[in-house]
Amino acid sequence: MKQFRCSCGNTVYFENTYCGQCGATLGFLPDVLEMSDLAPAGDNRWRALNARGRIYRQCLNYSRDQVCNWMVPEVEPDAFCMACRLNEVIPNLDKPGNRELWLSIERRKRRLVYDLRSKRLPVYNRIQYPQTGLSFAFLEDNPDSHEFVASSGDQSVMTGHSNGLITINILEADDVERERMRVQMNEAQRTLLGHFRHEVGHYFWDRLVKETPWLAPVRELFGDEQQDYSQALEAYYNNGPAPDWHQHYVSAYASAHPWEDWAECWAHYLQISDTLETAAHIGMLRSDVVDLSFDERIDRWINLALRINLLNRSMDQPDPYPFVLTGPVIKKLRLVEKIITDGRKLVF
Ligand SMILES: [Zn+2]
Ligand SMILES: [Zn+2]
Ligand SMILES: [Zn+2]
Structure with a gap:
């Protein structure tokens, strides 16, 4: 940024x-x-x-x-800005604590929207484009009298994406809960902005990959997404990732299904390009770093991530980027960049 x-x-x-x-x-x-x-x-x-x-x-x-x-x-x-016009459901503000969670969520959502707009990707809501638009629902488990989700009963809210609607469980904005879930799921990183980046990756798969000429090259690198999604996720949660997942995937979860691999790589690409841009703007990297070739930028990123991790270890903070980018992963990130660049031409 x-x-x-x-x-x-x-x-x-x-x-x-x-x-x-x-x-x-x-x-x-x-x-x-x-x-x-x-x-x-x-x-x-x-x-x-x-x-x-x-x-x-x-x-x-x-x-x-x-x-x-x-x-x-x-x-x-x-009455609302273009980012808030993407909201279909907001938390019940009569419930104590929900306003603070909502504020945290909105801050990350605006970073995401800024990032997409600055990459010149189209961002339209589902009122403007009911079939292809993007919207958000910020939901909570057991919402009591919450009128919007009265039918969901005692089921817990799953953060996810479906047909342009991104649902975020507002508990993800609670630092204690999110860290508890990160440890429980054995994840290296779990952030609120990361959820937004990941879920919008699923949205853009529908917009930029599905039924486009990119489908074949994406399948070649990420695998065939036609394999049964629920079975794949069930197998992942029951058996865990393959022992050699590090060599092929950016995260363990990416190995669950080609769609998750795509969303994880998309999220990493946004995280890397945003952080590189910030580093260039604040003088940690040369200002022309954003104009370098993909491979040169990845080199700069690996070096920068190491330095950020070292700084954080000095401050007894966890590594902000606890990942290793292997050759196969870098190949996938390169394809994500090509598709994002091409996505600027996207017509709704
Ligand atoms: Zn607004
Ligand atoms: Zn996902
Ligand atoms: Zn001033």
Whole structure:
């Protein structure tokens, strides 16, 4: 992600709602992918100083609930920003603790949407495109009186993707629960943003691979996805991964089924390209690293990941990137990049 600045010169985080140095109100402008300080122009209208003074409104989730910091260009009639228009179900805010979980979820969702938009991948909701759009449902187990999921009874909510709808169990935003699940599932890394990246990988498989010329090359590298999905997952959960999974897969879970391998590689590709871009923008890597060839960028990444891990070990923190990229995995990541580049041409 690039580095954002307030007009006063202060570096500001993507999640900021005000500048810590000059106190200005901040908002993110999704139409130009920029953070901007904002001058009030009356009636929830704001002049964006980083966008030649153009007028925006705060997203309703910003002005009312303080869980968003994105703006709506004045020309758009919508109350919500383009990222919040992807929400089909949000947590029940009458329940204590849910607002905090929702805020954590929204922060990661906006990073994902920024990332997809900055890669010029199309992001449309299911109201605009019912057959091919993307939406989110943030659900909880045993939701009591939650009207939206009254039919789900006592079943626990599975984080997953189906026909453009990405469901996130809001417990994944609870640090204690997520770490408990990570240990229980014997995973090297389990993050909220990682869930978003993985699930949107399944969504883009439907958009960019299924019924496209990419299906054959994807099958060749990732395997035949027509093998029974539920049986494959059951076998994985009963027997665990093959002992030599490290040589062929980026994670143990990727070995469960070709669809999971694709989603894991997609998520890794987003994680790697985002972190490389951040490193270039903050001066840890040369600024032209993003223009290098795929192989050179992977080399830079392996070196950078090692250094980030070393820094974290000095601070007694877990390795942020506890993975090894083998030749077969790098081949898959290269194909993901080609398909993402091609996806810019995608017509809905
Ligand atoms: Zn400032
Ligand atoms: Zn919003
Ligand atoms: Zn998956």
